[in-house]
Amino acid sequence: MAYSPKPIDTSQVELSPEILELTELLAEHIHDVWAQERMKDGWQVGEKRDDDKKLHPGLVPYHELSDREKDYDRETALQSLKAILALGYKIEKK
Incomplete structure (x- = not known):
């Protein structure tokens, strides 16, 4: 059976400026969680990715x-925020 991705439809979701600001904070968090898991598994920073040697150039703060590298985490954060709102939840700062 072939996999057919069906993400939540977020096409009608517009994010407020306050929620857009949250995107960058979440992007940094996503990167830190990813990096922490890799490091726990023995990965280290390296000039080029090498799965056998467990080296990855993205294991830096x-x-x-680069902005291009950050864009992956930003898009993940942005789509997560949009999905939360599309599902009917509210995001409020305490």
């Missing part, structure tokens, strides 16, 4: 990544 978020602020050291």
Whole structure:
């Protein structure tokens, strides 16, 4: 059976400026969680990705990544926020 992705329809979701600001904070968090898991598994920073040697150039603090590299985490955060709102939840700051 072939996999057919069916993401939540977020096409009608518009994010407020306050929620858009949250995107960058979540993107950094996503990167940190990813990096922490890799490091726990023995990965280290390296010039080029090498799965056999467990080296990855992205194992650096978020602020050291290029904008192109950050865009993957930003898009994940943005789509997660949109999905939360599309499902009818509210995001409020305490």
